[in-house]
Amino acid sequence: MTDRQDRKAFFRELGKYSALGLEMALSVVIGMAIGYYLDRWLGTGPWLMVVWIGLGFAAGVRSLYRAAVRSGKDLERDEERRRKPGGP
């Protein structure tokens, strides 16, 4: 693996992880907004908002998990490509 490819992988990972924080925060906010408007529509007090904040948090964790799985797969593939004789 050359220096150039290392830098490309670095930028790729940087882009991926810079997305995560905002995505996790926004998941909670979107869940809260959905719950708030459902509450106003159905008139069910604060309960739907509480439930949807929990769901939003779960969605944030889900995108974190997805990114982790993906990153692991990418690293594995890079490792495999490095080990292959004749490969870069």
Add this chain to the structure above:
Amino acid sequence: MRKAFLGLLAVAALPTAALAAEGHGFSWFMMLPGGKHLFYMYGALFIAVFLIVASAVVVGGKKTEEMVIPDPRFTLRNLFELILGFLQQLAEDIIGRHYRKYLPLLGSCFLFILFMNLIGLIPGFLPPTQKMNITLGLALIIFLSTHYFGLRENGIAYLKHFIGPVWWMAPIMLPIEIISHLARPMSLSLRLFGNITGDHAVVAGFMALIPIVVPSVFMGLGLFVSFMQAFIFTVLSMIYISGAVTHAEEH
């Protein structure tokens, strides 16, 4: 001659006067009809026309055989080929073998955002990406086309990954997936908008404090931020598209 120079000076001083009067940024596009509210639209249109004209100049009237030989010097065509070659490698790395189908969308997105960010560094212009309307529109295009590509590649089976791995978990997984998919265009647009607005505010602030040398440092930073944000937008779009497209092969 002297009169013309004075006239030019007056025109150049106009932005400063307008800036003092308005209290916020000035853009030449504000001179156009309706420009007070639509100047960022004019900016985005200007960039789009610029890109179309540039690609027409670069490619127009040449045969494919002529295009094989690169230009000897550093020209506009070489710049575009440099950027697209980089994006091509990246797309092949992230999306996989069938990356060519998605490259037109991603490449034009990258160039459009990059030039919209860069025009903000020229004094007398505001970056169109400073408005949430523009960035949200771009992010929605990416969002809709991601799901369109997913449906086109995987058919109805694409909808299956919204209900999670086990069928009895579907009532919980469906809202979770919907929220996490809705968070994507929001985060894409908010990041681009926030970074460009922040960078512009920093340059403007230091321009007001010390107008001699110091702002150029932050303009260099702005150059970096412009490239980085266009790049991050494109890489994330690639990741989303590859997630939608390759789902069938993973399971």
